[in-house]
Amino acid sequence: MAKLAKSPWLLHYDASSCNGCDIEVLDCTTPRYDIERFGIINTGDPFQADILLITGGINNQCESVVRQLYSQMPDPKVVVAVGICACTGGVFKDCYNIKGGVDTVIPVDVYVPGCAARPQAIIDGVVKALEILEQKRKAYSEKQEQDSRA
Amino acid sequence: MQVVSVVLYLILAPFVGALLDGFDRIISARMQGRKGPPLLQPFYDLAKLFSKQMLAVNSVQMLLNLSYLVFLAVAGAMLFAGADILMSLFILSTADMFLVMAASSDSSPFSTLGAGREMIQIMAYEPMTLLLAVGFYLATGSFQVIDIIRMPYSTVLTMPGFLIGFFFVMAIKLRKSPFDLSTSHHAHQELVKGLTTEMAGPTFAIMNIAEYYEMTLMLGIVALFFINENWWSWPIAIIACLFVFFLEILWDNVCARVKWRTLLDSCWVVTLLSGGLNGLILMLIR
Numbered sequence: 001m002a003k004l005a006k007s008p009w010l011l012h013y014d015a016s017s018c019n020g021c022d023i024e025v026l027d028c029t030t031p032r033y034d035i036e037r038f039g040i041i042n043t044g045d046p047f048q049a050d051i052l053l054i055t056g057g058i059n060n061q062c063e064s065v066v067r068q069l070y071s072q073m074p075d076p077k078v079v080v081a082v083g084i085c086a087c088t089g090g091v092f093k094d095c096y097n098i099k100g101g102v103d104t105v106i107p108v109d110v111y112v113p114g115c116a117a118r119p120q121a122i123i124d125g126v127v128k129a130l131e132i133l134e135q136k137r138k139a140y141s142e143k144q145e146q147d148s149r150a
Numbered sequence: 151m152q153v154v155s156v157v158l159y160l161i162l163a164p165f166v167g168a169l170l171d172g173f174d175r176i177i178s179a180r181m182q183g184r185k186g187p188p189l190l191q192p193f194y195d196l197a198k199l200f201s202k203q204m205l206a207v208n209s210v211q212m213l214l215n216l217s218y219l220v221f222l223a224v225a226g227a228m229l230f231a232g233a234d235i236l237m238s239l240f241i242l243s244t245a246d247m248f249l250v251m252a253a254s255s256d257s258s259p260f261s262t263l264g265a266g267r268e269m270i271q272i273m274a275y276e277p278m279t280l281l282l283a284v285g286f287y288l289a290t291g292s293f294q295v296i297d298i299i300r301m302p303y304s305t306v307l308t309m310p311g312f313l314i315g316f317f318f319v320m321a322i323k324l325r326k327s328p329f330d331l332s333t334s335h336h337a338h339q340e341l342v343k344g345l346t347t348e349m350a351g352p353t354f355a356i357m358n359i360a361e362y363y364e365m366t367l368m369l370g371i372v373a374l375f376f377i378n379e380n381w382w383s384w385p386i387a388i389i390a391c392l393f394v395f396f397l398e399i400l401w402d403n404v405c406a407r408v409k410w411r412t413l414l415d416s417c418w419v420v421t422l423l424s425g426g427l428n429g430l431i432l433m434l435i436r
Contacts, residue, residue: 005196006191006197006198007194007197007198008189026402031182031183031184033185034179034185034186036175036184036186036187037179037184037185037186037187038187039187039188039191039194039195041186044343045204045342045343045344045346045352046341047347047348047349047350048343048346048349048350048354050198050202061424072352073178074202074204074205074351075202075203076202076203087277121210137201140203141201148352
């Protein structure tokens with residue numbers, strides 16, 4: 001397997017979630033699911049993260065935070081929207097303060113639906129994200145080589 | 151002979167450190183009822199970090215991190231060359247100052263706070279490391295590592311208190327609970343990642359490699375307690391090192407993080423009681 005796929009570090013951000021999906025994300029680190037066996041670490045630091053996990057829809061208050069977190073992560077990086085609110089806005093879609101899913105603010109690579117998304121589904125989503133991360137890494141290193149030649 | 155041992159240290163120390171870290175993560179996971187990552191996970195992490203984008207808020211941070219790495223390698227090389235242990239320990243503290251500067255070179259409040267805490271940690275462990283050098287002098291009559299390992303008996307027999315004290319402060323150096331105030335291997339501490347918060351990709355990888363050098367240096371000092379002129383003391387020293395490392399992992403997993411005040415108080419009390427008393431006894435019987 002490739003470099004990134006063996007050591008993906010997560011950054012988990014709660015946009016406006018009801019905490020249902022957040023608890024399921026934390027569930028992934030417990031002995032029953034133990035995501036560390038894939039080398040995955042739930043880090044709190046955007047500078048060291050490869051995968052951004054976002055739960056909940058985006059509202060006007062958290063929009064700038066999500067943008068900043070995304071911009072602070074070094075390339076290559078992927079975004080996973082966890083739960084139906086993060087995917088589309090869910091039942092809060094038509095609220096006056098909700099902009100919609102995460103993809104209204106930053107590009108999303110993997111959508112994990114569910115209310116709340118089950119730990120198995122989250123792990124499945126992260127593993128899907130790893131493939132995309134690997135493609136992005138290849139594109140990134142090719143771009144690096146082109147830049148160094150230019 | 152000395153050249154060989156220094157070259158071996160410089161080449162092998164990061165690998166030994168990373169392997170020990172791999173074991174550490176598996177053993178910790180098993181203690182918590184989990185399966186844990188593969189043994190070679192630290193190597194995968196390093197390879198990943200080097201392939202990431204170089205994201206730094208300033209250009210001096212990488213230089214300071216490299217200085218941290220180089221000074222740690224020099225400190226370890228001095229120990230493995232059989233040179234002056236006092237000098238090696240001084241260079242070790244100098245190295246740590248570069249890490250503090252690297253962390254405070256950016257504007258992140260988490261990083262700056264982590265740097266402050268690292269200074270407190272230096273204050274906590276420094277008395278013990280200095281006393282340790284004095285202890286070796288009292289026990290063997292020399293600061294030279296080469297003389298210490300040529301003693302007819304292991305120094306641990308005359309300085310067990312120093313070993314206990316050193317075990318205590320080693321938790322700070324290995325960044326283990328209860329003393330991982332400035333940064334932690336585990337996620338979700340109150341300071342995000344403390345002094346490594348603004349280190350991304352290659353910069354963080356350099357910092358990790360430096361930590362592996364430091365880990366090997368620490369275990370080298372533990373081995374110094376056990377090695378004497380007999381060949382069979384070497385395997386005993388290696389087993390002792392692994393046992394001490396296991397005890398540190400156990401301690402890491404059963405303890406919560408303490409406040410800085412408790413860190414200072416406990417380290418100084420243990421230093422005085424175990425190192426100081428042992429030193430006094432050595433002075434009296436000399």
